[in-house]
Amino acid sequence: MQNIAPDTRPRYRERLSPSLWLLVTVALAGPMVSLIFIPLASATFALIIGAAVSALLVIGLVSVAPLVSVEGEVLRAGRAHIACRHLGEPVPLTGDEARQARGPALPARGWHMIRGGIDGIVVVPNLDVDDPVDTWTISTRTPDRLAAAIRRAKD
Incomplete structure (x- = not known):
């Protein structure tokens, strides 16, 4: 029996993600956040918060990029x-x-x-x-x- 369902596979698909330079620039917000938290908490905690902020910003930019x-x-x-x-x-x-x-x-x-x-x-x-x-x-x-x-x- 033949499959008569229409072909709905994507013929073309592209995510217009930000350039590498923009992602690197946004990721630099993490070290700045770390510097803010160093006087308030330990250096390790400040580095963890900074890395989390960088990761969230990069993931957020890529996820909202249009398709x-x-x-x-x-x-x-x-x-x-x-x-x-x-x-x-x-x-x-x-x-x-x-x-x-x-x-x-x-x-x-x-x-x-x-x-x-x-x-x-x-x-x-x-x-x-x-x-x-x-x-x-x-x-x-x-x-x-x-x-x-x-x-x-x-x-």
Whole structure:
């Protein structure tokens, strides 16, 4: 017997986690917290509290990072989602083209999920006439793969 259930495995999945430099910078809050607790408690206790603060901050930043995925026929970017049948041809951009698309060429009526420290973006026109959003602009580290996943989901 054939499995006739639709394929809902993710065609593309990426967590837009913060850069390593941002994580290191946030982790430096731990030693500062340790310095605050040294006069109030023992040095060992202060180091434990500092390490816990660093770990919680790093885990918190990674856990709240948005997820971009193409699952089945749906594009998800953070909390937003749209059926790929409503989307036009995705345009993957990197370098100066991506910087231009994130800045002066950014459409005012578009939906944007732009993250600092991530160079690539994909701009996808929205063809749904009932939707007030013209385009979707999504940050991604692998714009070619995301664009290919959107094309496959449309077919």
